[in-house]
Amino acid sequence: MKKNKLLLIGWDAADWKIIGPLLAKGQMPNLKKIIGEGVYGNLSTMNPPLSPMLWSTVATGKTPDKHGVLNFIEIAQDLNGVRPVTTSSRKARAIWNILHNKGYKSNVVGWWPSFPAEPINGVVVSDRFQKMNKDPKKKNPIYKGTIHPESIAMDMADLRMRPYEVTGEHILPFFPNATKIDQEKEGSLSTFSKILAENVSVHNAATNLMHSTEWDFMAIYYDLIDHMCHAFMKYHPPKLGAIAQERYELYKDAVVGAYRFQDMMLGRKLQLIDDDTTVMILSDHGFESGNKRIIKMPKYPAAPSLDHRQFGVFVAKGPNIKKNEKIFGLGLIDIAPTVLNHFDLPIGKDMDGKVALDIFKEPTDPTYIESWEKVEGDFGEIDKNAKVDSISEQETMEQLVELGYIDRPDEKIETAMLKVGCDIKHNLARVHLGKKDYDKARDILLQLIKEKEPVNTIPFYMDLLAISLKTEEFDKAEEYLKLLREKDKEFDFTTHFAEAHILVAKGEIEKALALLNKVKKTRPSAEIFFQIGKLHRRNSQFEKAKENYATAIEIEPDRAKYNRAMAEVLLRLNEYEEAAEYALTSIELVKYFPEAHYTLGEALEKMGDLENAKIAYETAKKLKPKRFHRAERALEKIEEKLSEPLNLNEKTLNAYKEDQIVVVSGLPRSGTSLMMQMMDKAGMDILTDGKRKADKSNPKGYYEYEPVMSLHRDNSWLTSANNKTLKIVAPLLKHLSPENRYKIIFMKRDLDEVVKSQRVMTGKDPDTIPVSLYNAYYEQLEQINVWKEAEPGVELIYIDYKDVLEKPEEMAQKVQEFIGLELDTKAMAGCVDTSLYRNRKETIKT
Template identity: 65%
Template sequence: MQKNKLLVIGWDAADWKIIWPLIANGQMPTLKKMIQNGVHGNMSTMNPPYSPMLWSSVVTGKTPDKHGVLGFIEVMEDNKGVRPVTTNSRKARTVWNILHHKGFKSNLVGWWPSFPAEPINGVVITDKFQKVSIDPKKRKPLEKGTIHPESLVTDFKDLIMFPQEVTSEHILPFIPLAAKIDQEKNNGLFPAGKVLAENVSIHNAATRLLRTTNWDFMAIYYDLIDHFCHSYMKFHPPKLKGVNQDQYEIFKDAVAGAYRFQDMMLERTLELVDDDTTVIIMSDHGFESGNKRLINMPKVQAAAAMDHRQFGMFVATGPNIKKNQKVYGLGLIDIAPTILNHFNLPVGRDMDGKVALEIFKNPNKIEYVDSWENIKGDFGELKDKESLDVFSDEETMQQLIELGYIDKPEGKIEIAVHKTKCDLKQNLARVHLGKKNYSKAKEILLELIEEKEPIDVSSYFMDLVTISLEEKDYESARDYLKKLKSVKTDVKYALFFAEASILHGIGKSEKAIEVLEKAKSERRGNNPEIWYKIGLCNYSLGKFDDAQMAYERAVEIEPDKAKYHAALAENLIELKEYEEAAESALTSIELVKYYSKAHYVLGRALDKLGDLENAKIAYETASRLTPKKFYKAEQAIENIEEKLNLTDKNTNSYKKDQIVIVSGLPRSGTSMMMQMLYKGGIKVLTDEKRKADRSNPKGYFEYEPVMSIHKDNSWLSKAENKSVKVVAPLLKHLDSKFRYKIIFMNRDLNEVVKSQQIMTGRNPDELPVKLLNAFKKQLKKVEAWKDSEPGVELIYLNYKDVLQNPIDAADKIESFIGVKMEKNGMVQSVDKTLYRNKS
C-alpha cells in the first residue's frame, strides 16, 4: 500500500459555530477525534463566495480571475443556452493534473466542477454522477463523461441512490416531526430527500474506491451541509422573528442532523484509510446561523450566497501533522500549494496561495516552478474541449434554482444567455475588487452600467460605490450613489452604509454617526458593521472612549471579523493600552494571517511597549503583505532601526527629500515662521497669490493648492526639500509616502481667536466659546495624528517664545530640520512690533 497518501474531504458551508456545540454534546465524535489528533482552524473564503469558484481555487491555488470558473452557470459554446459550470470552464491545472504528470494516482469523487471527467491516472466520479431526477419515470443512463474510466460505469451506476428510495426511516433522524407535514400542501421534505440521496450516492462511490483501489491522492466533495442550510437554516435555533412556530418545531433539528450524518459518513471513511494517510477536512465558507440570517432573499444574482460567512473550517490529521493544535490564517488558495508540498513537488510561482508550513511537524523544503501551466507533457487533461457533447443539465439547473443560486431562465433564451454573461462579468469584477485591483474591476463595471432593460444595473452601481469608497474618491462615490437611487430596481439596498461612509470620508463624521444611529435603532443594534462604522467615525473625531465601546460591541456580535479586532487594537493604542492593543492585533492576525493592517498595528503596539525587534518584524510583515508600497510601514522600520542604533525618532537627522511643514491654527504665527525659514535658506513652496496686507505685512507665504489638499495632494512632490504652510485641520490629508518635519506654532488660544476676530471684522472682545473649544479639540487631534504617522517628526514652538528669544528658536529649528541654516537672517526676520493682539 502507498505511503504518504493524502485524502481531502470537502464539506461545503461547514461552520465552527454549528460544529463546536455539537462536539460539546457528543454528537460529532469522529471530527472531535480528528481535532484532538491533528490541527484545526478557520478557513478564510474569498469574494464573491460562490462555491464552484471557491472549490476551483482550492485545487488550483489561484483566484477565479486566473482559473476561469466565475459562477454557478456558464454560456454554452454555441451561445444557444446556459448550463452549470463544467471542467471546460477551468483554465488552470489542478493538483490532480500535476500529480498525474508526475506519475501519481488520484481518485476524485463529486468535486464541483469536475464534469466532464478528465482522463487522469485514477478514477473520476464527477459532480454529475449523483444528480438524478426526483421523478422515477425520468431515470436515464449516465451521460458520457460522468465517470472515468468509462469501463467503471457498470460498477458504479448501481451505487446511485434515487430520491424516491428515501423512506421515513431515512428522514426522521433529520426531521423527527416529519409525520406532521401535509405533503400535499408543503414540499418541505423534498430538499431533504433529494440532497440526502445525492450525498449517499457520493459516499457510496467514495467508499467503493477507498476499498477497491490504490491511490496517492483522493478528494471527495459533499454538498449536504450547504444544501440543508439553504433549505432549513431559517428554522435553526434560536428562532428568528417572523418564522412560523409550527414550522420551526418541525424543521429546527434539520441542520444539526446534516452535520451529524456527515460525521457518521466520516467515521466510515476513516475506517477505510490507514494510519499513514494524511486527511484534510475543510469547507469553502461558513453559513450564517445567528441574527444575520435572511428569511426572504433579495432579487439579486446568487442571492442565496448572501448567507455564506467569511470563515469556513479546516481540520487535518496524519503522521506528519502536529497534534491537538490550532492554526491560524489559512485561506482556500493555500490548499493546493500545501498538497504539492506534501508530495515534495514544486509550487507554481503564479499560484496565489502559500504552503501552510505551520500544520506540519517536519515540513518539506518549499521548491518552486515558474508556472505549471507552461510545462509540456501529459497532465491528464481533456484533449478537445470544444467538441464535447455537453448539454444543459436539467437536474443540476433545477437544484440551483431551488436553492436560490440562479434565477429560472424565462422568456427568450438569448435574454438568459445575455444575463448570464453580465453576471459572469460582474463576478470577475468582484474578484478583482476582492484582490484590490480596483482599476480592472471598475473597467468591467463601467461597461456593465451601460446595459439596458431587462438587465438590472443597480448592483453594478453599488459595486462602483464600494470601489470609490475604497479609493477614497468620495465625489465619485456620491455620484454613483445618486445614480443608483435613480435606477428602477426591486432590490432594497442598505444605502445608509454608503451614505455614512461618504460623510465620514469628507470629514462630516458627526453627520455620519447620526445616519448610523438611525439605522441602528431601526435594526435593533444587532448589526456589527453599524457598530464598527460608528467606531471609525468616533475614532476620527478623537472620541476614543466612544470608539472603544462601539468596536467592543461589534466584536461581541461577530467575534471572528479580523477588521474589527484590528480597529479595536488601533483605538487601544490611542488609549495607551498597549498590551491589550497587541493582543487584539494578534487576534486579528489569527483570523486572517495575511492582513497587513493588523501586522502594522501590532508593530505600533510593540513599538510603544519597547519591543523593538518584534515591532520591526511586524512592520516588515505588513510591508511584505501589501501589494503596493506600504510607506508607513517602511518609515516605521527606518525609525526602529534608528532607535536600535541608539538614536531616537526625533534625532533631527536630515531625511532624504523631506518636506518641511509649518502648521498651526490660523493666526498662530505660521507666516512669521515661514519668513524665518525663507531667510534661513530653506526654499519655500508658494505661489504668492495672497498678497501682504495689514494683518500680515511681510506676506502669507501660502500655496493655493493646499486649500484643496483633501481632494488632491498629488502636488506634494513639488514640496520636497522645501517648506510649505499647511493649517492644522488639513495635516491629516498629507500623503504618507513622504517624510515630513513639521514645525507646529502654538499660541495662546484667546490671542488666536482675538486676532481672527479682528482680521474678519468682528468684535475682538466677544470671544466665541464654541470656536475656542473647537480649537482645543483640533490640537488634541493633531497630537493623536502625529503619533500615528511614522513619517512625521513634529516640534512645537510657542509664538510668544519665538518673538522674545528668536536666537533660541533659530537653534531649535536648525537642529530639528537637520541642515545648516542662515540663523542670523532668521533672527533678523522676527518683528516684535507685529505682536499686536495680546491676551
C-alpha cells in the first residue's frame, strides 16, 4: 500500500452526547480505538444546517454562498421544473478534483451531492447508487451518471441491498420488541428497512473499492445516524412526557442501534487499511437528544434541521496525528484545507477554512495559492450542461419528501419553481446572516417579503427581525415584530427574546426582565437563563448574572457564548482564575471567537500574566474580521505595562496620545460645566455648539454639544472629537466607541448636594431628597467604576467639585498631568468662582 493515504468518513448527525455513554459502556469499540490512538473534539457547523450544503462545504472548504449548493432541491437546467441538487450545483472544486489535477487517485462513495459522478482519476459511486424502490416488483436500474467509470457499474450493482431483503435478524438489534409493532398501521419498520439497506449498500461499495483498487484518498458518506435520529430520536431515553410508554418501549433502542451498527461498519474498514493510512471521521452537525427534541415538526421549509445541534464530531488517527488528545475549535470549513495540507498541497486563499495544525505531531506550514478555481488544467469535472435522467431525479425527489426534508413540490410547475427559488434565496440570505454580512442578507430578504401566496413570507420577516436586532435598528425590529404577530397569531409565543431586546433598547429593562421571567416559568431553556443573565449583567447585578449564566451552562455546557459571558461576569466579580477557565472553555468550543480571546486576555492581565495576556489580545485582534479597537487599546496598555510596570489600581498613564479625546463627565449638577470652562481657559479645543444658553443655574454656560444627547444611538461622529474636549453625561459613557482613546475627567460631588442642586434647578423642594434617585446615582457611580476597568482605551481620573473650589491651582495641575499637555493652569484656576457653590451640604456639628 502507498503511504500518506487518507480515509475520510462522514457520519451525518453523529453527536458526542450519544457517543460518550456508548464509549463508556464499550459499545463503540472501533471508534474508541481510534480516539485512543489519535485526536477527537467538536466540529462546529454552519447556518443553515442543511446536509447537502454542509457536506459540500466539507469537500470544498468554502461557505455555501461560494460553493453554490444552497438547498436539497433546485430549479432544473431546462427551467421546466425542480430537481434534487446535483454535482452541477457545485460551483467550487472539491478535494478530489484538486487531487485529480495533481495525479492522486481518489474514491468517493455516497457523498451528497455527487451525482452525476465526476470523471476523476479513481472511482465515484454517487449518492444515487443506494437509492432503490421499496416495492420488490419494481426494477432498480443503475442510471447513467451514477458511477464512474461506467464500466464497473454492473459489477457494483450486485453490492446493493434492497429494502425488502431486510429480515427479522436485521431488525431485532434495533427494535427488540419488533414483534409487537403493528405493521399494518405503522410504517416504521418499512422506513427502517430502507434506511438500513441504503447504508449497507454504501458500505458494501466502499469496502469493495478499499480492497480492490489503489487509492490515495477515499471519502465515504453515511446518512444512517441522521435518518434514524429523525425517525426515532423522539423515543430515545430519557422518555419525554409527551411520548406514550407503549411506543417508547417499541422504539427506544433504535438510535443506539444505529450508532453501534455504524461502529461495526467502521471496524470492517479499519481491517482494510494499514497503519500508514490516516483516518478522519466527522459529522456535519449534532442532533438534539435532550428536552429540546421536537415531537411534532412544524410546517416550515427543511424543518427537520431544527433538530440539528451546533456541534458535530471530529476524530482522526494516523502516523502524523497526535495520540489520545482532545482538540478544539475546528469547523466544517477547516476539513478541506487540512486534507490538502496532509497531501502537501497549497490552500486556496479564497477558502474560508484554515489548516487544523493542532492535530499533527509534526505540522507542515501551509502554502497558498490565490484560488484553485483559477488554475488551468484537468480537474476531472463533469460537463455542467449534460442532461440527467429524469426518472432518477423523480425517485430521488420522492425520497426527500418521504424523509421530510422537502414538501411535495406543487403539481403546478410554475408554483413549484417559485417556491424552490425562494427557498434557495432564503438559504443564501441565512448564509450571509451566519457570516454577519447583514447588508447582503437584508437585501435578499427585502425582495423575498414582496412575494405573494402561496409563498410563506413569515420566515423572511423572522430573519429581518433578527437582523434589525443585530444592527440595533430597534424601530424597524418593532415594526417587523408587529407584522409577524399580525400574520400569525400563534407567533406571539416565540418572540419573547425579540420583544425583550426591544424593551431593553427603550430603557425598559425591568419590563424585559419580567417578560423573560414569565416565560422561564412556562418554558425554561438555556437561552432564557442566558438572556436573563445578560439583563442582570447590564444592570451590574453581577451575582444574579452569574447565577443565571451558571444555569444556562448546566443545561447546555457546549455553548461558547454562555461560557464567555460567564467569564466576563466573573471578571467583574474579581474572580480572575475562574474567569480564565470559562474563557478557555469558550475558546475550546469555538476557536475563532475573538471576544472570548479578549476576555481571556482580560483575566490573564488581572492575574498578572502579562505575556500570555498579550498573546490573547493579539489573537483577538487577528481573528476579528474588522478592526478590534478594544483589543488594540488593550495591547497598547499591556506593552506599556511590560516596559514600565504601573500601579494597577490607577486608570491613568499621564501621557499624551495622538488623537485622544478629552471627556468631562459626571452626574448632572456635579460641576461638569465648571470643568469645561476651566478646559476652555486652559487652551484646549472645546467641542460645543452653544445651543443651550447660560441661565440662573449655570450663569457661565453649559458647554454642551447636541450629538452627545443621541450617543446611545449613534457614536460614529466621535472621531471628529479627536484632540478636542467635550462634555458627556455619566450614563452615556458606556456608549463610547472603543475605536478611540479617551481621557475622562470625572467630576465627583457629594450625592446629597447633587440631588439637592437638581431639585432647586427643577423648582422642587430641595429639602426632600427622593431615596430612589439617590440610590440610582450611587449605582451609576459604581457602574462607571467597573466600566472604566473593562475599557482598555479609557483613562479616568476623579476630580472632586469641592476640591476645585477650595484648591483650584492644585486641581488644575492634576488635570494637566493627566492630559499630558502644557495647559494654562493659572487661567484654569482663575475662572473658578466660589460664589457659585450653592446647595452645599451643611456640616453636622457633634
